Structure formats: structure tokens, C-alpha cells
Amino acid sequence: MNSLAGSFVYHLNRRNASYPSNWYCKSGKQVVQFSTRPVSCSIAPQSLKPVDQFRPSKFKDSSLSLFTEDSEEETDVLIECKDVYKSFGEKHILRGVNFKIKHGEAVGIIGPSGTGKSTILKIFAGLLTPDKGEVYIRGRRRHGLISDDYMSGLRIGLVFQSAALFDSLTVRENVGFLLYEHSKMPEDEIKELVAETLGAVGLKGVEDRLPSELSGGMKKRVALARSIIYDTTSHTIEPEVLLYDEPTAGLDPIASTVVEDLIRSVHCKGEDALGKPGKIASYVVVTHQHSTIRRAVDRLIFLHEGKVVWEGMTHEFTSSTNPIVKQFASGNLDGPIRY
């Protein structure tokens, strides 16, 4: 697994794609670690609609690539990969990846190690560019990096494998980081919002702790809180899509269940720990864990040797007759997947 140094909600902002390695937040504390600016990409402030009423807009700008078909099915598509290729030097990782994720879906991307699952998430987030092929987000072609001007307004949250909290900042400062740094919200409102957001992920009374005083599972929940918090005073909408890279890696089975349920709870079809409807419209989880596959997602996309080899509903996974899926599901050493 490739893990990035910084990881949370990313602001896609062309002017500030990177920070110097020694970097200080407003409070004067050194937070370093970022090679890439934390972004909470915001999809153009549109009229706020409940997520179940949302349909992607059509754009008139002819310089943007659009879906050519105008069917209801196409307008429901949130993310589309069309024949995406990506190599790192001689390593040809993605070799013609095609799939669509619809608005509102909870999708898992699974497959053997090194097959390019995290690479796909990074392409969605604009941290990497495909060598060939196209990625569309809400019908708008993602040409390049987080600097994509026209993607301004798109909110994509990332929760990476390591919680990647700033060690020198308290939980409150970590969760409220973007608001302290980039919003005009008064500090007491941020404090209140941070407490509420931590409550939504089932964590109360830990605001003044440092990350070193938390368990692994708690850190992941703090990272999740950091990715779902947003400036309630601005016109931007809540995160459109959250991308989770191995959110349960390294957790014991019970801590995994807590995180899996949490992922469900912040989805618009769920209910958070405070009993409120979740705010995340759609999410994509990259995982190896069977419990996460079963519990946290509805549909699966199976990647092998750089291509999608199977797609299906989660309940179809264990009964699939596809030899690659069968081997992966059973953990058998014999089969088409070679290590």
C-alpha cells in the first residue's frame, strides 16, 4: 500500500498545490508532513439540494468534455473511468480500467495487492493523472491534478490507510484544521462544530488529547471526523464523495466493525452516532478485509492485473463462479492469481 504523507479532505485549489515541508499553522505550531496541500475539494457551489434530489448538472462550456448520452442512467453517474492506463516507470499498473459509480452508491474496490486500487483513488482525488484514458466526475472530465481549475467546488474527502493526524496538534486542532486555517468561522463555533462532529463518529471528550493518546481505531475515527467536517457558514456543499483507502487495515475485528459501521453511518442512507442522517452522498472503499467488504459496501469492483475483471453486488461475491474472484474470496493458493 502506498500511503501519502498527509491525508484527509482535500481542497482542490490550483494556487496552492503544495506546501513547503516545514509549515506552521495559524496557532504557530509546526505541522510539517505535507507534500501536498490538504484539500477539501469543493464542487462549484450549487444550489443546495438534499442528496436524494441531486442530479448532476449539464454544462454548456464546450471546452469541457461531457457525457455524450443524455439518458437518465448517464446523468446518475458520479464517477466514470474510461479505458484508464497508468504506469510507474516500467510498471504498467492500470491497463484499461473501465467502470462507473453512480451517485449515492457505496462501492468497494477490491483485488490482489499491487493491482492499482490506491492508484485509482489517487486519480479520482486528482493526486495522480492517468497516462491514457479519461476520468469523469459528475460528467466533467478530470484532466489532471488537484489544480484542475474547473473542478473548483468539487468536494472529495480522502481517508487514507494511516490516519495521518498531525502529531503536534490536539484532536480538536486536527479535526478543525481546515476551518481554523481557511474559514472565517469564529473559534468558538469551530470548537462547537468539532465537538458535534466527533460526537457523530462516537467520540466525545477527546478534543484536548494528542493523537499519541488515542488507540488506532480512535485515530481512524478522528481522521473520519476530519474528512466530514465542513464550513457551515460557506456556500459549499458537504463532501460529495469520500474515498477510504484501507480504512480498517491494522485494526482488530471489533475495532474494524466500529469503523465499518461508522462508514455506513455517515452515508446519506445511514444515521450517525447522534441519530442524525449522514451527509456523505457516495463513497468508495479500497479494502482487503472480508468484514469490510460484507459490512461497509453494497457493490464491488474487482481489479486484477490492471483491469476490472468482475463487478457485482456484495452478496454475489462469495458465490461468484469467476475463478479469480473464487480464489480471492477463499484465499486459496491455487488459481489464476499468482504471488
Ligand SMILES: Nc1ncnc2c1ncn2[C@@H]1O[C@H](COP(=O)(O)OP(=O)(O)OP(=O)(O)O)[C@@H](O)[C@H]1O
Ligand atoms: N508514485 C509511485 N511511484 C512508483 N510506483 C508506484 C507509485 N504509486 C504506486 N506505485 C506502484 O504501483 C503498484 C500499485 O500500487 P497501489 O498502491 O495502487 O496498489 P494496491 O492495489 O492499492 O495495493 P495494496 O492492495 O497492496 O495496497 C505498486 O507496485 C506500487 O509500488
